[in-house]
Amino acid sequence: MPPMSLTELTGRYLSFVEREEIAVLRAQGHGPREIGRRIGRDASTISRELRRNAATRSTNPGYRASTAQWKAEIAAKRPKKAKLVMNPRLRGYVQERLDGSVRRPDGTAIPGPETPVWKGLNKPHRADRRWSIAWSPEQISHRLRVEFPDDESMRISHEAIYQSLFIEGRGALKRELVTCLRTGRALREPRARSRNKPQGHVSADVVLSERPAEAQDRAVPGHWEGDLIIGTGRSAIGTLIERSSRSTLLVHLPRLEGWGEKPPVKNGPSLGGYGAVAMNAALTVSMTKLPEQLRKTLTWDRGKELSAHAQFTLDTGTKVFFADPHSPWQRPTNENTNGLLRQYFPKGTDLSRWSAEDLEAVALALNNRPRKTLGWKTPAEVFSEQLQLFQQPGVATTS
Numbered sequence: 599m600p601p602m603s604l605t606e607l608t609g610r611y612l613s614f615v616e617r618e619e620i621a622v623l624r625a626q627g628h629g630p631r632e633i634g635r636r637i638g639r640d641a642s643t644i645s646r647e648l649r650r651n652a653a654t655r656s657t658n659p660g661y662r663a664s665t666a667q668w669k670a671e672i673a674a675k676r677p678k679k680a681k682l683v684m685n686p687r688l689r690g691y692v693q694e695r696l697d698g699s700v701r702r703p704d705g706t707a708i709p710g711p712e713t714p715v716w717k718g719l720n721k722p723h724r725a726d727r728r729w730s731i732a733w734s735p736e737q738i739s740h741r742l743r744v745e746f747p748d749d750e751s752m753r754i755s756h757e758a759i760y761q762s763l764f765i766e767g768r769g770a771l772k773r774e775l776v777t778c779l780r781t782g783r784a785l786r787e788p789r790a791r792s793r794n795k796p797q798g799h800v801s802a803d804v805v806l807s808e809r810p811a812e813a814q815d816r817a818v819p820g821h822w823e824g825d826l827i828i829g830t831g832r833s834a835i836g837t838l839i840e841r842s843s844r845s846t847l848l849v850h851l852p853r854l855e856g857w858g859e860k861p862p863v864k865n866g867p868s869l870g871g872y873g874a875v876a877m878n879a880a881l882t883v884s885m886t887k888l889p890e891q892l893r894k895t896l897t898w899d900r901g902k903e904l905s906a907h908a909q910f911t912l913d914t915g916t917k918v919f920f921a922d923p924h925s926p927w928q929r930p931t932n933e934n935t936n937g938l939l940r941q942y943f944p945k946g947t948d949l950s951r952w953s954a955e956d957l958e959a960v961a962l963a964l965n966n967r968p969r970k971t972l973g974w975k976t977p978a979e980v981f982s983e984q985l986q987l988f989q990q991p992g993v994a995t996t997s
Contacts, residue, residue, distance in 0.1 A: 612639070612647060612670070617663040620647065624661050626764045631715035646853030672991055680753055682762050688742075688752055692759060695738045696771075696778045700942075702959045705887065710942070716774040717782065729942055729960070730778045733967050735759035741975040760786070780941050800900060800920040804907065805927055808917040813895055816842045819984045820894040822916075823879075823932035826903060827939060829949030832870030836880060837939065837955060840892070843980035844972065846935055846964050848957035849880045853950055874906040878913070885914045891988045895919060896931055938964060 612620075612710035616637055621634045651666035672792075682689040699707040702784040710729030733741070735756035763779070764786055776784050802808075813821035819842040827835045848893040851871040860869075862907035868876070876979075881904075885893050893916045898904050900923055921928040938951025942960050943949055963980040972980055 608873055609881040610959075612643070614663060614667050617647075617651075620644065621661050621666075621696075623664045624648065624757075630996060650804065663874065672917050680762060681758060683962065685751060688754060691752065692754065693739055693744070693771060693775070694751050695731055695733040695741075696775050700729045700731065700959050702955060703962060708959050713777075713945075716777055718773065723763060726780045726947060727777060727782055727941060731963055731967075732778050732780065732941055735972065736789065737968045737974070740970065741968040744968070744974050749766065779937060796859060804917075804919050806897065806919055806921050807965045809895060809897065813841065813897075817892075820892045821845060822893070823929045824896055824897045824898050825936060826872060827930050827936055827943055827949065829945075829947055831950070832868075832872075833948050833950040833953075834870070834872040835939075835943060836872070836957045837885075837932060838879070838881075838896075839857060839935045840977075840981065841931050841982060843977050844931060844935070844969055845883050845977040846939075846961050848961045849877065850957055851880055851950075869880055872903045874903060876905045878906050878910045881910060882913045885916055889985070889988055892984065897921060897932075899926070899929065935964070950986035 600860045601642050616639070618773070619637050620633055620947040621622055621818055623636060628636075630648065631641040633639075634641040634644045645825060647666065650662045651669040667971040674986075682692060700710065701707050708729065711726035712729040713726055737760060739754060739756040742752050742754065759771070763773070763776050764784075771979065792919050812818040813871075819840065821841045822838065824838045827837060829835075833853070834851050838847040838849065853871045854869040854873075854876060855870040857871075868874075883894075893914060895917045899921055903918075904910070904918065911917055939960070943952075962978075965981070966976050968976050
């Protein structure tokens, strides 16, 4: 790229003549707003110019037109090497959060499903994807500030990570790491999603409008949202998400004895693993592991798998409420988390093959991913703070 002083500039860039005027006005003591008014530029443009291109290594520091012009020309040179290419430590951090393996609580890695060799195309429809830690680029970018508050070299924007993945020739991250992104697609192109339309009968005393007001603002912990992730062959996984901390519990729903051996009986018990009786038993086991203060309410969709919710409330003390028909936005935390979980449990696959230990490992990976809505803390960190609060003697709680 030729030097800026030898090329014809557009009105977007400051010229050397304008920089000379800025230097003179700055020496006279004028501020960015006054300088901007006199030369016809925005005050933010002047402020940014004074901050970026001022002389810093001279015996007489300040703003000088020649130095500012030289700095601008250096910054405008192309092509530039990507930051991830120049910083191996930063590149290793980013790649580990994208590509790292899912692990059980004891630290052992879970290989996940066997996947075909990536050929540079979009993910196959309804196919398995390999399991990874799979932090999003935005999570990685903001978590760097949390873990390295004093190290300015450990900084990168989420857009720079996306460009390293999607743009050829950046040379920093391997192209196949796009499969570690939640969508898994090889192109930056949004796609429409189908909408589930579950049906079910709900009595007037358990509709969403009857839910306590404290559950709406997320200020009080202990209010949960739940749903099912459905797979082939009537396989399913239950998902429970706490509204305040965004903590995730995955409920193992194995098929019952006799599945595939006996013909289905009309109005008989469901052997698929998520009939009303089996669903109640599995949810009860998961919820009763929590302190009583952290299991106040559960918001579910209109699916019939929780038709025996009255017994579940008696067993756990957790009041169940149902969202309105065709209103997934009334369970936003659960819908969002189910989308994240589809990275590990794709549509069109048999979900009964995963054990309770496998589900616990996936939940652990999800609960240790930083969230923007939590100030880049992880759900596990926020949930731990909630537990410590309730364990303190003399702490008043609402029930």
